[in-house]
Amino acid sequence: MSLLVIEDLSVAYGQIEALRGVSLTVESGEVVAILGANGAGKTTLMRAISGLLPKRRGAVRFDGTDITRAPADRIVCLGIAQSPEGRRVFGTLKVEENLALGGFTRSAHEIRQGLETVFGMFPRLAERRDQLAGTLSGGEQQMLAIGRALLARPKLLLLDEPSLGLAPIMVQSIFRSLREIAASGVTVLIVEQNVRSALKLADRGYVLEVGRIVHEDSAARLLASPEVQAAYLGKA
Numbered sequence: 001m002s003l004l005v006i007e008d009l010s011v012a013y014g015q016i017e018a019l020r021g022v023s024l025t026v027e028s029g030e031v032v033a034i035l036g037a038n039g040a041g042k043t044t045l046m047r048a049i050s051g052l053l054p055k056r057r058g059a060v061r062f063d064g065t066d067i068t069r070a071p072a073d074r075i076v077c078l079g080i081a082q083s084p085e086g087r088r089v090f091g092t093l094k095v096e097e098n099l100a101l102g103g104f105t106r107s108a109h110e111i112r113q114g115l116e117t118v119f120g121m122f123p124r125l126a127e128r129r130d131q132l133a134g135t136l137s138g139g140e141q142q143m144l145a146i147g148r149a150l151l152a153r154p155k156l157l158l159l160d161e162p163s164l165g166l167a168p169i170m171v172q173s174i175f176r177s178l179r180e181i182a183a184s185g186v187t188v189l190i191v192e193q194n195v196r197s198a199l200k201l202a203d204r205g206y207v208l209e210v211g212r213i214v215h216e217d218s219a220a221r222l223l224a225s226p227e228v229q230a231a232y233l234g235k236a
């Protein structure tokens, strides 16, 4: 049984249909990348899975449960956590407080364990545990957003543009951490402008164009595909 099954999903903002009949699956233990140009509907897909947007048509099943109409907090309880585009950390709270909020469905003991795991993975956050999140650098805030999602102990981690706006060295560092997270057994669905890095991390990928899935393949074949290279990897 697939961990995540999306069938014929449509999501609209008023008259604008941002997703039109999207179907995809994510198997347990996989890393799956969603590629697409600006405005293709990638963020809409992530927010719809998380229960932050209503679905106009179609179904979403997670771990055998129909979550099509489930509220966002229940979806977190079931095991899906999202690191949102633009990070959205709580600037006036400390690093450790931001992380603990990510564990709102967890016991105090699990939160303590989670903090140690995240501080082990991101030593820069450990050094800054009492710093206000709003004063962190962009890369550090990204680590915090990913760490906060991990505090929920998700089975499925949704990552929306984790490398957006970061310097190349920080991008490398974030992707090293993502490899570690994937190797620890967390299933990952990732949206990323940095297509090469995303496909190197991923097992499979889907290409989204104006709200529709137009292509699906192994990450290796997508990386080698002339169409993908021309459209997303800057090669003619």
Ligand code: ATP
Residues within 6 Å of the ligand: 013, 016, 018, 036, 037, 038, 039, 040, 041, 042, 043, 044, 045
């Ligand atoms: P980007 O890479 O630029 O972040 P994206 O693939 O994540 O793009 P979405 O943000 O999902 O794309 O947007 C898909 C479409 O839905 C776009 O045409 C966008 O203008 C529209 N859209 C997104 N959010 C809203 C909203 N709150 N109200 C109206 N239209 C919206």
